[in-house]
Amino acid sequence: MESSDKVTNSNKYRLLSDASPDELTQLARQVNASPWRQHYHIQPNTGLLNDPNGFAHYNGQYHLFYQWHPFGPVHGMKYWYHVTSTDLVHWEDAGVGIEPGDPYDSHGAYSGSALAEDGVLYLFYTGNTRDEDWSRHPYQCLAVLDQQGHISKQNTPIIESPPLGYTDHFRDPKVWKAADSYYAVLGAQRLNQTGCVLVYRSDDLQNWSLTGELETSLTDFGYMWECPDYFELGEKGVLLFCPQGLPAEKDRFENIHQAGFLLGEQINPEKPHFHHGSFTELDRGFDFYAAQTTLTPDGRRILIGWMGLPDTSYPTDTHGWAHCLTLPRELTIENGKLMQRPVKEMELLRKESYTAVHTVQDSEILIDEMYGSSYELHCAIHMEGAAKAGITFRTGDTEETLLYYDTLSKYLILDRTRSGQTMENDTGSIRRYALDAKMIDLHLFVDQSSVEVFINDGEAVMTARIFPAKDSNGVAFFTEGGKATFDAVHWLYT
Known part of the structure; x- marks a missing residue:
C-alpha cells in the first residue's frame, strides 16, 4: 500500500x-x-x-x-x-x-x-x-x-x-x-x-x-x-x-x-x-x-x-x-x-476478573472495580424501556469515550468527541451502526490508546484510536429515559 x-x-x-x-x-x-x-x-x-x-x-x-x-x-x-x-x-x-x-x-x-x-x-x-x-x-x-x-x-x-x-x-x-x-x-x-x-x-x-x-x-x-x-x-x-x-x-x-x-x-x-x-x-x-x-x-x-x-x-x-x-x-x-x-x-491475557449485574434507570453509575487502560470487557445490555443505554470508558474528570444504543434511531453509537487529545481530520468523531435489538452484546478490548468493539458476537466491529490522559481509567454504565440491565465481566490485562 x-x-x-x-x-x-x-x-x-x-x-x-x-x-x-x-x-x-x-x-x-x-x-x-x-x-x-x-x-x-x-x-x-x-x-x-x-x-x-x-x-x-x-x-x-x-x-x-x-x-x-x-x-x-x-x-x-x-x-x-x-x-x-x-x-x-x-x-x-x-x-x-x-x-x-x-x-x-x-x-x-x-x-x-x-x-x-x-x-x-x-x-x-x-x-x-x-x-x-x-x-x-x-x-x-x-x-x-x-x-x-x-x-x-x-x-x-x-x-x-x-x-x-x-x-x-x-x-x-x-x-x-x-x-x-x-x-x-x-x-x-x-x-x-x-x-x-x-x-x-x-x-x-x-x-x-x-x-x-x-x-x-x-x-x-x-x-x-x-x-x-x-x-x-x-x-x-x-x-x-x-x-x-x-x-x-x-x-x-x-x-x-x-x-x-x-x-x-x-x-x-x-x-x-x-x-x-x-x-x-x-x-x-x-x-x-x-x-x-x-x-x-x-x-x-x-x-x-x-x-x-x-x-x-x-x-x-x-x-x-x-x-x-x-x-x-x-x-x-x-x-x-x-x-x-x-x-x-486472547483469553491468555486475562488476569484479575470482576463480574457485575446492575439495573440502571435514568442515571450513571461508576463501577469502581472496573477500571484501567488495558483490559477486556464483555457486557450484555438488556433494554428495558430506556431511550438510551450504554457504557462510558476511559473516563476522567473531563474525558470519556461513549458507546451506547439509541432505541429511537436504532443505532449503536461510538463517540470519541471527549476521548482525549483529538485527531486532525474532518471525518467527525461519531460512528453509527444500524441495529434493531432488545439486547446488545458488546465485547470491548481496551488498550492504552485504542478500543476494538465486537458487536453481537461478531456481527460487526468498531475500531478507534483514542488518546486520553493517563488517569482517565474509569468505567460507568448509564441510561436515559428509562431502565436497562447491564450484565458484565471485566478482565484486567496488566
Whole structure:
C-alpha cells in the first residue's frame, strides 16, 4: 500500500544504514516516553507502522510482517518488519525482514503476502522505485525465508510491469495455491482512473502470466483498489480490498479511505468472474485499513488489519511514532454473513476478573472495580424501556469515550468527541451502526490508546484510536429515559 502523498524529500527515503550513530537510539527514547504506547497490540519500536504483510504459519510459528518507516511518523522508505508468535497473542521481535534499496525496490519494499511451500516461506511484495522525474515504476518481487530464519531477496522481479491498459498503480500481491497452480490478486488502476483487481497465475512461483481482470459489478468504484485478499470460506468466495476515492454516504464510507469485502460465489481464477453481493465495510469504526488473512494449522481463517489510515495525522506523531495493528480476528460465514470474532487465544491475557449485574434507570453509575487502560470487557445490555443505554470508558474528570444504543434511531453509537487529545481530520468523531435489538452484546478490548468493539458476537466491529490522559481509567454504565440491565465481566490485562 502507498500513501497518496507525493513525497520528494530525500530525507524520507534514507536507509537504516544512512542513520547517524545515535539517531535511532534518541528516537526510541522519545517513543518510549510516549503516554500512548500500547500494552498488547503490535506497534513499531520507532517511526511509522502501516499494512500487515506476509501473514502466514510456517515452521511452527506465525510470521507477520508490517510496513515500517523507521525515521518518524511519515510515509517514506518502507521496510518489512518481522514479528513471530506461537499463539497469535504474544509476539516476538524478529527485526527487519525485507530491506529495500536494490534496483527493483530502491524506494521501498511495499505490501504483499506469504506462502509456505517447499520447506520455505515465500514472501511476495511490491518493489517501489522512482526515476529522476519522480515517476513510479512498480515491480513485483520475491524473497525467501528459510528454516533458519534467514531472508534472501531474489535479484530479479517476478512481474516486471503492469499489463497494458493499467497505470503504474499496481501493487500488493496476495498469493495462494489451488490444486497444482498458484494464483495472485493484485490491486490495480485502469487507464480511466478506476480501481480493480488483476489475477495472475504461475506453475512455479517464478513465471507469472496475467489471467485477466477480476470481473465484478463495481466498474466505477473508487480510483484505486489496494491490498486485495481472495479466499474461500464456508463454500463462498470472499474478496477483501481497499477502494480509495469513494464519496461518503450516510453512515457509510465516512473514513478517508475504505476497507471492505465482497461475498459471493467461489471464483474460477482461470476465468475470473466474481458473482457477488454488495460491498460491505469490514469495520464500522474510525481506524481500520489494509486487512490481510491467513489460515491457522487447525483451519481457522484469521484477519489482522492496520489500526490507522493513510493521509491522517495522529497525536503520537509528535512522539516519533504512529499506528499499530488490530487484534487477530477469526472469520466465519453464518447465515450468509461474514462474522468477525476475537481469536480465542486472547483469553491468555486475562488476569484479575470482576463480574457485575446492575439495573440502571435514568442515571450513571461508576463501577469502581472496573477500571484501567488495558483490559477486556464483555457486557450484555438488556433494554428495558430506556431511550438510551450504554457504557462510558476511559473516563476522567473531563474525558470519556461513549458507546451506547439509541432505541429511537436504532443505532449503536461510538463517540470519541471527549476521548482525549483529538485527531486532525474532518471525518467527525461519531460512528453509527444500524441495529434493531432488545439486547446488545458488546465485547470491548481496551488498550492504552485504542478500543476494538465486537458487536453481537461478531456481527460487526468498531475500531478507534483514542488518546486520553493517563488517569482517565474509569468505567460507568448509564441510561436515559428509562431502565436497562447491564450484565458484565471485566478482565484486567496488566
